Amino acid sequence: MAGTSRRDHSRPSGRGASRDRHGRGIRSAVTGPFLPPLNSRADVFEGTVAATAEYLRDLWEDELADVTFEVADLPRSVGATGVDRWLVVAPERRVVLFRLPIERLARARRVDELQRRMLVETSVFRAVAELLGKDPWDLAPDRFRHLP
Secondary structure, eight states: OOSOOOOOTTSOOOTTSSOOGGGOOOOOOTTOSSSOOOOOHHHHHHHHHHHHHHHHHHHSHHHHTTOEEEEESSOSSOBTTBOOSEEEETTTTEEEEEHHHHHHSOOOSSOOHHHHHHHHHHHHHHHHHHHHTSOGGGSSGGGGOOOO
């Protein structure tokens, strides 16, 4: 018959109501059930900041016990010397690291995973050194000594 329709009228016809298109079932994650979820650059950045902060807290337990580390995308304003990579609020014992300036304004010849990690770690070290009033190289002096 020319004018008949095969549409099932027993189900609601709201588009996207259950995301069950054409009877195929609900969509799954892009990576599937057997692969770990994808990590974004923001996730990797936050993980690197957390790992570096934990490393420094282990070395400077008393000085960094009550310090909070935060990650923001951008600073609110541009300073007189350019775009800030971090902000240290000493009275509140707070360090804020700005992800986009750290990632995008670095002058690195090669940009790979190790280089990105080193940029983030360096920024955390420099921000903590500013908070404590120390040189960044003095925060972990044994880490950079070569064994005989």
